[in-house]
Amino acid sequence: MDNSPTQLDYYHDMWNLQSTATLVSHFKGDDGRHVLILDRTIFYPQGGGQPADTGFVYIHDLDVKFLVHDVRSKDGIVLHYGVFEGFGEEFETILKKGKEVSLFVDEHRRKLNSRLHSAGHLLDICMEKIGLGHLEPGKAYHFSDGPWVEYKGVIPPNEMQNKQKELELEANALITMGGKVSADILPYDEAAMLCGGILPDYVSKESTPRIVRIGDNPGCPCGGTHVLNISDITKVKVSQIRSKKGLTKVYYNIES
Template structure:
């Protein structure tokens, strides 16, 4: 198996939905799933509370189509898991190392995941605007079956209902105005300035973090995919806020 890290092309262009790459290896795991490792990819691997992209990969010079059901990353290497269509008898020859492949990401799934992920960031931005600046970001779950963001700190029970309405109104007001969303890989000191003067402790000081900025707001380190403009989120519905035991969870969804 190749040990070189996979180049993440979606880091540079979030909306590159078709590309080419070179096949490095193919194997079948103990669980029966086939996996392809490429030198580069536009497929987002599950992580950071965001689900993986799906789509398909075509092998040059053949009719073989590899349907991508899941994508994972380990030690910098991206594994594309799925099944083959139109698989003939000479699979080893067809899948030899060095073959060029064409990648196609499912656009509708990418759009939904990007909207959900960006909406979570937008809620972070809105908290200080409605008087909840004391809440510190914690975990986030940006899956379509029940997205939520979690914060350290609590809201008094008698304020939750009003804050829920305020948060939804503030988020949708920003969406209506719009604003460019960008992702840039920066030197540590430059990244810190863009993020309000400091970075979280988990970002190594010798690193070049990828910083996402939403509109004219301070940026934050993030490796996920996002909308191109705040207006692309379309609309946020804050369905519930739960606040207890030192934690606050905001449940939300995006609507068309």
Template sequence: MDADSIPTKLDYYDNMFKLESKATLISYFKADDGRQALILDSTIFHPQGGCQPSDTGFVNVVDCDVKFAVQDVRSRDGIVFHYGVVESSGGDFEKGFEKGKEVILYVDESRRKLNSRLHSAGHMLDACMQNVGLGHLEPAKGYHFPDGPYVEYKGTVPQSELQSKAKELELEANALISRGGKVSVSVLPYEEASKLCDGCLPDYIPKDSTPRIVKLGNNPGCPCGGTHVSDLSEIISMKVSQIRTKKGMTKVFYTIGS
């Protein structure tokens, strides 16, 4: 197997709160779209996906005055691509990106925390739905981005109830935030993971796999590969700005406090 095709080890997968790490450079190149890119043997940068934006930050080459500003991170076939620009004091900076070089990764802390809070808030809404009489809605997808986060569900809500349900859901979510609760992450055999999720895992998860399960407080767990807060209280507060029902789908739009 070509070294460039070896899957990137996801360090954030095991430790969501790690913001600095060391890695080895696999390759530095110009991508098809013209952007400069790095592939490393491991990374703490979360790539865009799973309803969550990518991390940003820097990659510094050890013993070399070369810094790579990470502007976007994507994953393809298990390989993580770090896209950005080189910041150097001059000279032949490409020598600093030779294969095998040791690098230090720095994730932007403020962006990681915001993304983690938004992502956790989206999962928390799922946990609140049953308690406000919306348990018949089946989670479909989310968009946990700062410019318009929402969670989408299969099923509808009567137009006459949309406003009242938005208020109920907001009250329920803020009560949960106020009480707080530890957020834990576990990679488990399928059967154990299923039990942690109230005996039900999505059909897309293979039964011979070991899913990564996120558990928010005392609520049932859910499969997720993203980053999260360590305690629900870190979300601070939530505003359910709107609930829309259209074509058999319901969207819950939300914002979080600062």
């Protein structure tokens, strides 16, 4: 297997849903699923609290579709898991390195995942605006079956209900105003300036982090996909806030 890292085209253009690439290798995983490795991809691999893209890869000279069911990343190499449409095992012998392919990401799934992910970042911004900026961001889960964002620190029980209402109102006010969403790969010092002067400890000072900005608000390092404009999130519903054992979880969803 080629050990060269996969070029992540979605890093530079989060809204491109069709592209071309070259096949690097094909094999079967330990679970029996077929795996394609390409030199570049617009498919987002699951990670950072965001689910993977789905869609298909079209192999030109063979007139064959590879249905992408899951995408994962390992050591910088993106693995596209799926099945060949209408072909049996004998197909493996004619699939060779260097074949040109076209990639098609499922638009509905990408947009839903991007809205959910962007809404999570928007809530981070709004926590500061409603006076909860002392809570330190932790984990996040941007899947459609119960998305949430987590913070280190607690909210007193007598403030919980009011803060839930304030958070939802603030988020939807920003959505109504709208604003461009951008992602840029920057030198460390420049990235830190866009993120309020400091980056998390896990970001190496020798790196060039990818910084996502939601409107004119301070940015944050993030590798996921996002909406083009804040208004594309449409509407946020904060369903619940829970604080216990030193952590606060904000449960939310998006509405059309």
